[in-house]
Amino acid sequence: MSAPLSDATLGSIDPRVEQPGYDRSIVTPGIVHLGIGAFHRAHQAAFTDDCLWDGESHWGIVGVSLRSRDTRDALKKQDCLYTLAIRDGDRQQLRVIGSICDILVVPENPALVLEVMSSPDIRIVSLTVTEKAYFRNAAGDLDFGHRDILADLADPRRPRTIFGLIVGAIEQRRLRRIKPFTVMSCDNLAANGRTLHRLLVQFATRRSEELADFIRDHVSCPSTMVDRIVPATTALDRSEVAALLGAEDAWPVACEPFSQWVIEDDFPSGRPSWEHHGATFVNDVEPFELMKLRLLNGAHSAIAYLGQLLRHETVADSFSDPRVARFVRALWRELIPTLQQGAGLKPAAYVEDLALRFGNSALKHRTAQIANDGSQKLPQRIVAAAMERLDRGEPVDHLAFVVAAWIAALLSRQRDTFTDALDRQFANLDPSSNVVEQIFTIAGFASGDPHRIPFAKQVATHLARIDESGVAAALGALNGKA
Structure with a gap:
């Protein structure tokens, strides 16, 4: 059995596998990503990895799982490295991605997640959490009858939802006079940025009108369109990647060669140069x-x-x-x-x-x-x-x-x-x-x-x-x- 993939074993993996061409020890987080699943790791994390290759070392990612600890448990043992297997017919290209610096699990320590999101170094909070995590009712508004939304309103210190986390961190930053981060949805929602912004304001209104006004006027939520087919990882994927890699990877990700990212260019606190690696910035997504x-x-x-x-x-x-x-x-x-x-x-x-x-x-x-x-x-x-x-x-x-x-x-x-x-x-x-x-x-x-x-x-x-x-x-x- 091969040794696990890690910073220490990168030098011994198959030389045909692309690996981080930058010093991971100097990478610092600039992004918190909520929903650290396979799609993010095949898409936004790969784009960001390209930017780290270019020397943009202040744009590392802290991944956050809203529920499960499985991804954290698998990847933390690997220094958050993982393999991206890009497949087309009988052809396969392996690439080790190093853009993720850390992974947190909300139920284990929600206060820590809030503290990381409140750091002045964090300038973007992005999301891939699927439609369900937006807790919309039939009218498209925030479902204030949902128990998780009610729990977040009752106990802001122990958030469960994206709204409790984002609004809580924005409130902490505001109290500390730290500029708000940009909130970027990468989910398949119509007008995802505007939709998220509206729901955040609705949630904040139940906390305070002043906080809601602040989010309405000062928090940017650019819309995006993301596209890449990313199947769920199987046991066969793990064994095939390990054989080619020359190291054990507990959670590789397989995807197609095609990748598209269209983004509304509205990042008041800065952003990586994703456009240098295929992203398209537009006025209207x-x-x-x-x-x-x-x-x-x-x-x-x-x-x-x-x-x-x-x-x-x-x-x-x-x-x-x-x-x-x-x-x-x-x-x-x-x-x-x-x-x-x-x-x-x-x-x-x-x-x-x-x-x-x-x-x-x-x-x-x-x-x-x-x-x-x-x-x-x-x-x-x-x-x-x-x-x-x-x-x-x-x-x-x-x-x-x-x-x-x-x-x-x-x-x-x-x-x-x-x-x-x-x-x-x-x-x-x-x-x-x-x-x-x-x-x-x-x-x-x-x-x-x-x-x-x-x-x-x-x-x-x-x-x-x-x-x-x-x-x-x-x-x-x-x-x-x-």
């Missing part, structure tokens, strides 16, 4: 964000639910099914007209890149992983686009079929292979009543939109066909019309 959210994430949801119903384990398996590939291309034809025109987008080229990426067999991106929490993902990815098309009198057959496939997966035994934020409520559906209408109500789909009922009826029609003749036949009939 929204058109790029919407293109990715609908064309990539929307197609991903379709591939996942169809894959679940057709028993395809991975995205590549599902997309290699001609029925699924044909459906996705027709879905793209419905989605592309909903994108902003004249914003410099190139959707035709983008979807051709997506087709190649979805077919990358080296990435074992499980459909069950992508299928998680459709009630949180489908409103932005699918339902909003359907409402826009219906408002213009345009067909939504394929958009409706995606929602029907999600419901079919929920109602079948396939639900055992993935989870949903509203799973308990779905378990109590009344089968004698309109199931689609019940699910739309529980999930808050298109609430208040005049096209909600017509769209739900189309979803119900597709769901009935899936139930009566099976997903393959229903998909084949729809593809025949496309």
Whole structure:
């Protein structure tokens, strides 16, 4: 068995593996990242590692886990080093990333996390925490009925949520006359920066109007769009990386070669030179964000639910099914007209890149992983686009079929292979009543939109066909019309 990856063993790993070309001992943290999962380590941490190579040594990252200690326990033994395995077909490139300086776990010592975030050296707090961690209600506002939000308001010294952490640290910095950090969401939310800013102000208002006004006027939350396919790490990934690396890595990350980061350039306290390594800084991220959210994430949801119903384990398996590939291309034809025109987008080229990426067999991106929490993902990815098309009198057959496939997966035994934020409520559906209408109500789909009922009826029609003749036949009939 090889020695663990660490600063001490870097010199003995395979020389073909790229490793930090800078002195890690002089790197100091400038970023705190909430949600130190695989995506961050394959994306923002890699961009930042490039900047450290350029000598920007004051932009190291302190990773923070909001719940689990697993990533911390795995990586701290390795001096927070890990391997990025960039895979394309049968080709693989390994790179050791050194941009993470430390990892903290909120439940173990929330006061320490607040103290680190309150340091004047920290100029950016970034997030990849998924949609659930934003605690939004059906209206899109902060859910003040959630027990974690209530707990953070009751005991600000022991925060559990991103709001308790961020607002608490901003308040401490303000009391110490330290300039606020920039807060940068890297999650798949529409207008993620503006959304986060609004929710932070709402949370702060319950603490004090003065604090809320300060955040409203002085805290920057630039919007971003991030894109890279990053499957969950498997035991096979660990063994393959160890064999090639010549050292044991407890938590490597596999990803595709493609990587995109579009960022609104609003960083009053400074930022790394990410643009030197492929990031794009723009005045308005929204058109790029919407293109990715609908064309990539929307197609991903379709591939996942169809894959679940057709028993395809991975995205590549599902997309290699001609029925699924044909459906996705027709879905793209419905989605592309909903994108902003004249914003410099190139959707035709983008979807051709997506087709190649979805077919990358080296990435074992499980459909069950992508299928998680459709009630949180489908409103932005699918339902909003359907409402826009219906408002213009345009067909939504394929958009409706995606929602029907999600419901079919929920109602079948396939639900055992993935989870949903509203799973308990779905378990109590009344089968004698309109199931689609019940699910739309529980999930808050298109609430208040005049096209909600017509769209739900189309979803119900597709769901009935899936139930009566099976997903393959229903998909084949729809593809025949496309």
